[in-house]
Amino acid sequence: MRTSIATVCLSGTLVDKLHAIADAGFDAVEIFEPDLIAAPQSPEEIRALCERLGLEIALYQPFRDAEGVAEPEFARVLHRAEAKFQLMDRLGVDTVLVCSNVATATIDDDAVSADQLARLAERADRYGKRIAFEALAWGRYIDDYRRAWRIVERAAHPALGVCLDSFHILSRGHDPAAIESIPGDRIFFVQLADAPILSMDVLSWSRHHRLFPGEGGFDLPAFVEHTLRAGYTGPLSLEVFNDVFRQTDPVRTARHGRRSLTVLQDAIGVGRVPAASEPSGLDQVELKAQDTDGVAALLARIGFAPCGRHASKTAWLYAAGEARFVLNEHNATGAEPHVAGFGLRCEQPLTAAERAERLGARRAHRRVLTGEADLPAMLAPDGTEILLSDPESGRRWPQEFSGGNGEADSGxxxxxxxxxxxxxxxxxxxxxxxxxxxxxxxxxxxxxxxxxxxxxxxxxxxxxxxxxxxxxxxxxxxxxxxxxxxxxxxxxxxxxxxxxxxxxxxxxxxxxxxxxxxxxxxxxxxxxxxxxxxxxxxxxxxxxxxxxxxxxxxxxxxxxxxxxxxxxxxxxxxxxxxxxxxxxxxxxxxxxx
Known part of the structure; x- marks a missing residue:
């Protein structure tokens, strides 16, 4: 399936965000209106940049307080909408997100909302645009996707469909199974967000505590499976409001988001990620520093025996029982002693490494000379190096250290x-x-x-x-x-x-x-x-x-x-x-x- 992310998920300028999104491997992007308004580039320039980056602009959002209003106010809604449809032409995007009304001066009448959304969709259709109507969890009256769908169905306009947001549905405890009763071609867009299970008002919960899929308490695999069984064929898009993500490096956050979608796709069986090869034990821990003498002395006092220096690197091995520590001074100028990495034993290290790479891990580049064990190695997001060994290579790599002496404590x-x-x-x-x-x-x-x-x-x-x-x-x-x-x-x-x-x-x-x-x-x-x-x-x-x-x-x-x-x-x-x-x-x- 195609993948997408909203620009609101990331920090930086709109241009920064688009480059980060493309670099992470997304297929499409939702343009958050405040990002465009603040950008010095014209809509045409943003459209051209997305085309160069290979990004489809899948959604423009949000358009607020459009339905359930008095007729004089609805005339102003249509005026606003005309301007947005023209802007969308310049951007090259055909779908706009319309949120359910949250204002206090709102009419609680499905017939009124359906009629106004139908007229809005008619206006959109003249421009070749579509309206994706979304029930906000804190909508004044329409806060349930099932009611939103009934209104869309009642409006009966082909340019009007629904947007399904996992947070708005699951945070309210609404059963997502009814999604399967919505025709797939009327689900215009699907937005995904996880979240910790909290007891607080949904607006604050949504604005500050959303997470990427797999990081919270929502059953997103089941949610997505319902949308797929309904026949939805559009992108799976991340819309995550989070105080942390709005401050951190957009490149790393975008990669983080893309990894979460890969994990989700793997969970529902539509990805191509190798199955996990569960590790059978910790093979070693690497401690790195410019000077590892203090750590070596501490290990010796605990009862570890020095096994010698590596044949080609400035590194030493200390071992006792099944515990092994590599003290590495290679390329560590100025570094204090710290945990730089660890090794895992598993039956299929190459498969495990391939899985990690498919999930966004960077391969760790290691200098390996002839005769040395070439262990698959990857970098965790925090830079920790993870080496994978099978039983044979796990026995072989310690032999690269020689010159040690002493006896380890048997305890x-x-x-x-x-x-x-x-x-x-x-x-x-x-x-x-x-x-x-x-x-x-x-x-x-x-x-x-x-x-x-x-x-x-x-x-x-x-x-x-x-x-x-x-x-x-x-x-x-x-x-x-x-x-x-x-x-x-x-x-x-x-x-x-x-x-x-x-x-x-x-x-x-x-x-x-x-x-x-x-x-x-x-x-x-x-x-x-x-x-x-x-x-x-x-x-x-x-x-x-x-x-x-x-x-x-x-x-x-x-x-x-x-x-x-x-x-x-x-x-x-x-x-x-x-x-x-x-x-x-x-x-x-x-x-x-």
């Missing part, structure tokens, strides 16, 4: 999860990408209070829990704050018998984030722990949590650059992340600066 099992931070402007895009491109399932999100504000956490995981990825949105802090407090990331290392491992690590010089005495007093109140076990936790400085399956012990290391590590022990199938303890960690890190 380290592997990498439990990776925790990345995302700016508030990027979190929805990141969740959509990591979930759909990597075949991970989204778990419920959490909001946790810290000394610098609220931290939102979103977990994605494989079905068997072998891969866990946590994405955190941290509170906006001033650039004068230390980098570690602005956007610290961490990697959780799975251990067995954490108290014993921690004792050995401390003997090697490991320092962990301190835990307040108040925490243990509260722990005693929340859980019926034996007194000796509580005393052991207190003495070791360990945090504790419990769910219906088992227990969770964990602690956090000091921060190097923007990276720290969490040591975790899951007992009897505990499946969470100790979220209740996050404020304790945040407060201690805040105090440490």
């Amino acid at each position: 380290i099992l592997g990498i439990d999860h990776v925790n990345l931070t995302e700016p508030v402007a990027d979190i929805e895009e990141a969740v959509l990408f990591y979930g759909t491109a990597l075949g991970l399932e989204r778990e419920s999100s959490a909001e946790l209070a810290g000394p610098a504000g609220l931290v939102r956490s979103q977990v994605l995981r494989s079905r068997d829990g072998a891969v866990r990825l946590a994405l955190n949105v941290v509170p906006p802090l001033s650039e004068s704050q230390p980098a570690a407090r602005r956007h610290a990331q961490h990697v959780a290392i799975a251990c067995t018998d954490l108290p014993a491992l921690l004792a050995r690590a401390r003997a090697r010089g490991l320092r962990t984030v301190p835990v307040s005495a108040n925490y243990y007093d509260d722990l005693a109140a929340r859980f019926d722990l034996p007194e000796d076990e509580l005393a052991s936790l207190r003495a070791a400085g360990l945090l504790y949590d419990r769910d219906e399956s088992g227990d969770y012990l964990h602690c956090y290391t000091e921060t190097i650059g923007t990276v720290f590590f969490e040591l975790v022990e899951r007992r009897q199938g505990y499946d969470g992340f100790g979220a209740a303890n996050t404020p304790v960690r945040l407060t201690a890190q805040h105090a440490a600066g």
